[in-house]
Structure formats: C-alpha cells, structure tokens
Amino acid sequence: MNTVQHFQIGADLHTHTVASTHGYSTVNEMAAAARETGVKLLGITDHGPAMPDAPHLWHFHNYKILPHEICGVQMLYGVEANITDEFGHLDMDEHELSFCEWVVASYHTSCVQFERTPALVSQGYRMLCENPLVDVIGHPTTAMFPFDYENVLKCFQEAGKLVELNESSLQWKKGALENARIFYALCKKLEVPIVLNTDAHYAGLVGKTPIAEQLLRDLDFPKRLIYSLDPDWIAETAAKKRKMLSAH
Ligand SMILES: [Zn+2]
C-alpha cells in the first residue's frame, strides 16, 4: 500500500521538555514515552532564546553530557530556533547552532515585529533556505504567518529542507488545519518530503499524530514522501550533514 493507512511514526523530531517552562516533562520521561509509543528516534528541540521562556544558551552548549540512547530510544538533541524577521535570520548564530544535532526553524508571533504580509513572510522563508544549518521548517500552516505556498515550497525543496506537519499546531492553532489541507496537497503535487512531528510539550503526547494522519489519509498522501517513517535515514542524514558542516 503506497498511501497512508494507519501508521506509527518512527521518528518524532520536534518536542519540548521542562527546559522551556511551558513544557512539563523531563528528557527521561519523554524518552520513556517514545519507547511506549514505538518512536525509535526522538528529537529534543527546546525553544531558541528569542522565546520569552526559553532555556539559557548553556542548555544547548551542554548537550554533550547527555546519552544518545535512553530507554532504548535513539536521541537527537537540537533546538526549535526562532525566525526573527522577514530576512530569515535566526535567534542563534552558527556557533550556537553547532551544539545542536537537529534544527527546526519556526516563526512565532512572540518573536517577530515585522508586519506579517504574505510577501514578507515568503521572503523570510526564502532567505531562511540559505542557512545550511536548518533541517526542518516548523509548523508552516498557522494562520498568523501567511505566505505564497507554491513558490516557497519550491525553495524548500531546492534547498533540501524538510517540511513539518505539526500535530500540536493542527490541534491548537487557529486556521492551521484548513491551511494544511491546501499546503500538504501542494506537497503531494510537487513531491516535497515531509516529517510528522508532535511538538509535544508533555510526555503523554509523544509519538501520537491522529489529526495529521487523518489529514494525510484524506489527501491520499504517498508514504514515500513521509520521512518520519524512516528513522534510520533521518539519523544518518543528520549525522552526515553535521560531519560535512564541521569539516568546513
Ligand atoms: Zn513552535
């Protein structure tokens, strides 16, 4: 079967811990929950410093002390960096991002001041594509950041950025699901690979993506474009990319 039926994501690459104070579980609790739901690769991506309750930068600098396997789950330690303007700048520079194995880049209303017109948001995303350290574009379909889907998706594709389908935003953010029906239909049409992430801020939500799955079933979305089903590929690609970037 090539299209989505029921499935379990093997990689959940965008989650938060108590390091962001609006997160409620520890790294160990998140890993234990991942094991329970069948997630083999777990990305811990607490918020970058522009978010009002983000951890201190030392949180990221000290990732080296954490084990790469907890409760039998492979761990990827990264960040959800904030895109701070209409020029695609992030709230962490190259040095700070070098401590992270995985970088989700997202727009949040609390971290920007420009007028969020489709032209300026599109420009911000296009310029973000020039940053080689960004792996994933976080929750792109919230109504607060409208942009030219088709044009920008082509940029993401050319730059090799993975596009996220974010369970938490589908559930909680106004307009996200309605926009997602249009946006992910375009991903299917243009053959843009996606990852399903929970954006869990609590261990009980890790690995569970019922709204996203239903959406993909409705769209008859091809499984081969859902990279979260292949955690080994994600882990290998992330490791290779970091090795290549650190050699330069
Ligand atoms: Zn976010």
Ligand SMILES: [Zn+2]
């Ligand atoms: Zn998040």
